[in-house]
Amino acid sequence: MKKVPYRNQFSKVFVFSLVVTLLFSVSLVAQDAVAESGDAATTEDSSAPSGDAAAGKALFNQNCAACHALDRKMTGPALANVESRLAEEEGLDKEWLYAWIKNSPGMIKSGDAYANKIYNEFNQAAMTAFPTLTNTDIDNILAYTAAPPPAPATPAAGEAATVTNGAASGGISNEVILGALALVFALLVVMLFLVNNTLRRIAEANGISVEKERAEKRTPIWKAFAQNQFLVLVTVIFLLLGSAYYAYGWMMQIGVDQGYAPIQPIHYSHKIHAGDNKIECKYCHSSARVSKHSGIPAMNVCMNCHKSIYEYKGNPEGPSKEDLANGYTNEFYTNEIKKLYKAVGWDEENQKYTGESQPIEWVRIHNLPDFAYFNHSQHVSVAGVECQTCHGPVEEMEIMYQYSPLTMGWCINCHRETNVKVEGNEYYEKIHAELSKKYGVENLTAAQMGGLECGKCHY
Structure with missing residues (x-):
């Protein structure tokens, strides 16, 4: 064979x-x-944590976490092992803690020595009384403060x-x-x-040629195209028209910064603040209700919350894969809070300002030309326009970017399509009535009220 x-x-x-x-x-x-x-x-x-400690954690986060932390001093003292520490250092039992938590101002007025010591140490700011907490609730909170904290897992x-x-x-x-x-x-x-390779050898052994035949010589395509004057003329016309079209489109995009998302000196996540924590836009941008500009929030607005929120703990299930891929970990957000403290001159350890502040050079995102007039208060307070109408889904933006093109045509289309709120709008009550009679329609648009006049935006 x-x-x-x-x-x-x-x-x-x-x-x-x-x-x-x-x-x-x-x-x-x-x-x-x-x-x-x-x-x-x-x-x-x-x-598994005990039931009391688990219940105490929920009560701690609900009632205590705004002013206290387990391992560091905040508005109030650190509470890790507070029951055992008070018993060893001050000789105070749990009954004293019951009375203090339920009625701290009363303890101070009664002349209790340690109560007045804490009161004077923390800027004479009395702790909020919690008379609704039962002894069992307080026991659960103390069990949580005595439980050893779990070791944090790095991302x-x-x-x-x-x-x-x-x-x-x-x-x-x-x-x-x-x-x-x-x-x-x-x-x-x-x-x-x-x-x-095996098939080639078998074919060669049986005398079968496997070489490819040479292709017949043909006239090159470019030479045949150059010899046809009609095709050359049509191609040149199409190239000129296409070039003009793209050149016009490119020039019309000058000054249009839609999608612009600069890197800020301190990373601020609208997704966390406006999305997860449901903070209203006008809490930080309060001047948008009464002024032409929305304004950049002063740092004291940030410190209203971040005096107590010194670290980001994130969601209980941990950061998502997308956040980990982008480097948005709990440690990253906590470091950004430290940058805020450095800018405002906040001493975490002593819970006070040092007076050594630094300016934060925020990068402007939305920038209208100088010859265009836009009034935030007229749109926000009078017209009742939602912030997301122009700025997009801010509550979903990790990095803030320009959502709308902010072009003249975009503004005009909005004035043509948006119905003016007639009922209950005292600012335009008289003009609304006159225009309703003149146009004979129930719904009025901003364009019918002069929203397309040049002097409205250019003066």
Whole structure:
């Protein structure tokens, strides 16, 4: 029997593929075993918090977290192990804590020594009384302050755990799958290459020529095109018209900064403040209600909250994969708060201003030309236009950017399409009545009220 040259090569490739497949399967089994053992170890090592401490955490966050932290002084003292510390250092029992939490001003007026010491130490600002808290509630809060805080997991460690422990997410990691697919693809390429060589040898052995025939010589396309004067003329006309169209479009975009998103000296997330925390836009941009400009909030507006909010703890489930990819971790936001403290001259340790402040050079995003007039108060307070109408979904923006083109045509279209609120608008009550009679329509637009006159925006 004649020996076929491709059998040995095919057998070698088959055996190699089988060995690689077995090794891949063994690695997956080992990975699953390691993940399961890791999960078992985590289950054994983790201790479930007591019910009192869990209930106390909720009560602490609801009533105490605005002025107190467990591990540092804020508006009030640190509360970690407060019950044991007061018992050891001051000889105060839990009954004293009950009385203090429920009626701190009364304790101060009664002349209690330690109550007046705390009162004088913290700028003579009496703690808010909580008479509605029961002794059981206070016991739960004290249990939470006595419980050791869980060790914070860094984002890198959390990400690594997500990648390596495939069993935790119920599947194989993407890197393993991509590696397996790349290996299979490489094997297929090798097999096709060997099969192609084998077929060539068989054909040559049987006297079959496998060389490609030379292509017939043809006239080059560019030469045939150049010889046709009509095609050349039509092509030149289309090129000139297309160039003029794109040149006009490019020139019309000069000064239009839609999508502009500069990097600010301090990262401010509208998504967290306006989205997650539901802070109203006009709380920070208060001048938009009464002034032409919306204004940049003064730093004391930021410090109204950040005197007590000194770190970002994020959502209980942790940062999303998108935030981790962009570097938006809890540590990142906390560092930005530190930049705010440095700018305003806030001493975290002593909870007071040092007087050493630095200007923050914010980068302007929305910038109308000097010859265009726009009044925020007229649109916000009088017309009742929502901020999102012009600025887009601000509550979803991690980095603030210019949402609308802010062009003349965009403003005119809004004036033509927007109905003026006639009922209950005292500012335009008289003119509304006159224009309603004149036009004989129930709904009036800003254009019908003179919103298209040149002098409205250019003067």
